[in-house]
Amino acid sequence: MVPGWRRLARVGFAKAGYCARDGTGDAARYAQAAIERACVTKAVARFAEQVLAVEVEAGVAVGVRTHQGRRCADAVVVAAGLASAPLLAPLGLRLPIHPVTGYSLSYPLGRIPRPSVGAVSILHKVAWAAFGQTLRFTGFADVGQPGPGKIEQRFAALQRFAEQVCPQLQGVTAMQWLGQRPMTPDNLPFLGICQVRNLLLNCGHGAMGWTMACGSARIVSDLVAGRQPAIDLAPYRWNRYGLFGRRGDQRWSSSR
Template sequence: MKITVLGAGVVGTAAAYYLAADGHEVTVIERHAAPARGTSQSNAGLVSPGDATAWASPAALKTFLRGLYNHDLGIKVRLRFDPYFLAWSLRFLRQCTVARLRANSQVKLRLALYSRDCINAISADTGIHYDERKKGILYFFRSQHSLDTGTDNYRYLAEHGLPIEIVGRDRLVELEPGLAGVKEKIAGGVYSPIDQTGDSRQFVENLAAYAAEKLGVRFLYGTTVERLDIEGDRVRAVMTSAGPIAGDAVVISMGPESGLLGRRYGIDLPVYPVKGYTATIPLEDESKGPTMGGADEDQLMAYSRLGNRLRLASTAEFTGFDRTHKPSDFATMFRTGKDLFPGAFDERKAELWAGLRPMMPNSVPVIGQAKYRNLYLDTGHGHVGWTMACGSGKFLADLIAGRKPEIDPQGLVYRG
């Protein structure tokens, strides 16, 4: 088949790779001048099944409401007239029960574990590298109270297949010598040994180059999607700034813009943009930086070691499609980073970035056929898109091929 994929982020590029490997003739349409220039450009760098807990929960509901008035929190809500945000929020609130938290987290974990294996298989099969480190990730807490309450979700994930180790501060510093200077400020944490880190932009750039050269995937960069040409129950072509692209099937993987396109054609796709901030900084003294990825759960900041660089990531801000940022947006992030790794970096050398995560109310991506018999979705991966992208791409390729997926499809196949 001729298949058109909309979007060359990590999700769209992974889908294109698997579809082309199945023998399809694949064209990828991307509005930026290169792959991975949107959401995939600069995330936290964590490939983290350990972060599979869904956002919507009774505790998240309280934090969400506090974010309406306290903008010093990691979660910030900017009130504005936005009917779509209101509708999304109501759906989010309906997911904030213990039962829905557990069910959604199980689905995320299943896909995240599978996807981690897919990422590693792609790397082995293609030979591409992306500053990857396979040393695990530490999720740590600064107080005994937050440790006691915060480990509940990790224990639940462990019951459903995630290997973890609950660690005290001594064991934590043994695993991560970079945190020795703040040992007394940390109560303990959770070590997920199968988690890993890597630069998603490097991964996408290298995978796109491989797919183009070895599998014949055609990438149309600097090309915008204007509309879908629909006749009856199928999409005839994608109308773009470069002209119509006809084919047998279309896959929407446009990150936060997926919802905008889908709603134009009556597709129930509640993807909402959630803004995050990252700083990528060369390490002045590599011995003072982390050796693996981590997350300061009390300060709501994640970090990863990417070669000789440190990536800091923080904040979930509900502010529509605003991608702007200013130096003050990174102040708390730098303060926390310097507290954890004193002397490791000079913040004046940081590359600052802000991007939008495509969040679903239940934190579960949407994959599968949508309304029209040849239109498919692979989007809505939220804050763990880098983690789940390759697994969802392979899952989608199986659905399109009519094969039985390698993992249980319950809760993953789109039912809109």
């Protein structure tokens, strides 16, 4: 399945499990395509506009304030990853969303044999897969904000691993990238309504953001449209830890 990569057996990989239905994909390309498709209908994307605050009047979300002014809305959905916590804190929603940093190196394949499947080394905590003519290695999970020394150390470790399993990568320049997973203590996101009417949450998905993206979006859209979501949202409620306010049974209301 990985022609030309027989060296894997000589660097400590004795056995592997093969999942025929497993797959990989490019999350960035998917997100870009989703935005483009949405904008064909009625969506408007404002990429250069920074949201500074959620606007609330008499306990009801009425829009957002950006660096370009106020944007009024019938409903506000907070789906901002790590930035969700500081946006919600002024509203009394102190959500425990914490950064867990991961790293990746992306190599141009060129004439290097392209692996036909993605793979994960549990021992090294590194995964790799090919996307078109790019071979990407990802790994590690550092809690909190890593310093420059830690970042350099992690990229160096990824590079050593990549060159160990595929010596043809030696001397090839890779693109470095790091991202921060918005983790919660129980590894579940915050979904649905909260104490502020017409404000919905869709954040804290950790490492499973893309995996849960479509399902989470369906849940939020069902709530906005007045439909009953397909699953019980109790495990995902904003105050499930019992630390951030009273437990309530507030219902979604489309009225302002």
